[in-house]
Amino acid sequence: xxxxxxxxxxxxxxxxxxxxxxxxxxxxxxxxxxxxxxxxxxxxxxxxxxxxxxxxxxxxxxxxxxxxxxxxxxxxxxxxxxxxxxxxxxxxxxxxxxxxxxxxxxxxxxxxxxxxxxxxxxxxxxxxxxxxxxxxxxxxxxxxxxxxxxxxxxxxxx
Numbered sequence: 682x683x684x685x686x687x688x689x690x691x692x693x694x695x696x697x698x699x700x701x702x703x704x705x706x707x708x709x710x711x712x713x714x715x716x717x718x719x720x721x722x723x724x725x726x727x728x729x730x731x732x733x734x735x736x737x738x739x740x741x742x743x744x745x746x747x748x749x750x751x752x753x754x755x756x757x758x759x760x761x762x763x764x765x766x767x768x769x770x771x772x773x774x775x776x777x778x779x780x781x782x783x784x785x786x787x788x789x790x791x792x793x794x795x796x797x798x799x800x801x802x803x804x805x806x807x808x809x810x811x812x813x814x815x816x817x818x819x820x821x822x823x824x825x826x827x828x829x830x831x832x833x834x835x836x837x838x839x
Contacts, residue, residue, distance in 0.1 A: 761781060761782070761784070762784055762786050763793075777816065778815070780812050780813065780815075781814075783811045785808065785809050790806055792804055792826045794826040795821055795822070796822040796823060819837055821836075823835070
């Protein structure tokens with residue numbers, strides 16, 4: 682019987698192991714069908730979203746979004762627009778007792794959530810509004826809990 686040199690034997694063993702691993706990984710579990718989307722009793726598409734709220738996420742493949750321009754000016758002195766993934770104005774100063782209204786002008790859903798927990802809107806689709814009356818003086822930092830990079834502040838004066 683003829684002896685196979687050590688280097689060639691190692692190469693043959695490596696090729697055999699690679700082939701076995703390739704075949705076994707290709708014979709993995711069959712692909713499963715995706716689960717159907719959940720249905721919520723409230724009639725909304727997603728918990729915390731208003732009916733008809735946007736169902737897309739920015740930057741996802743196959744999704745399109747409206748052209749992004751500068752943030753629109755607020756509708757009134759105690760209003761904040763949510764546009765182009767920003768709150769405008771970023772700082773709003775109002776006296777105690779003022780009701781501030783936020784309007785989502787984006788194609789994506791947003792929320793308004795105070796850092797101290799004093800207010801938190803539900804998910805707001807395009808055109809939805811949320812209002813909160815400030816009953817004490819202070820600085821109220823808030824974010825969009827869906828997009829936490831969106832930050833702003835309401836300054837409430839006595």
